[in-house]
Amino acid sequence: MNNLDLSDTHVREQITQLLNITCERLNLMPRMGELKFTMGVEPFDEGQEKRVLDKAIQKAKRLGLPKDLVIRFIQTQMDIAKLIQSQIIEQLTTQGLPKLTDEEIQAAAKEQSTLRSTIGAKMEPLFLALKPLINELSSPIIQREISRQLDNNRYTGECAKPIIREEIKKSFRKAAGQIH
């Protein structure tokens, strides 16, 4: 992408695609939060984050994407995921639900493993959507278009929430190395 011009609807569409997949991934996180609540575990799972990062590095290599940017990007997505999960866990905690049975806890663990596969399957489309934009990600034109679309497109779920949208905007600036 040498001539950056948003009258080129192609770039706009690439951003739409990237945001759609980002939101799809984040929309899996409220359920993950519910399952973690049932299992009595925290949103942060160090081992899983390591596995996700390892997989991201492998994919970055295969797709020819810069490793550092990809790591920053996927880490920020996991950070937003934890924010969403902790909001859900906080809500459920205040509801003071009855104690769960061992079967219910086991069923939650099983569902978590399936859900992790679904989340994992979003990585490839996410990176493919990121790829055409990667060299221009730090451009103010691109960053402004990301913000504009996040605020104007009619998202459902997590991306409908202003706090989450702000975190996503930040995540792209972090990925581009503009903020830490």
Ligand SMILES: O=C(O)C(=O)C[C@]1(C(=O)O)C=C[C@@H](O)C=C1
């Ligand atoms: O797999 C999980 O446990 C998740 O909550 C998903 C996820 C992610 O975004 O991939 C988010 C937070 C965790 O620390 C690890 C991974």
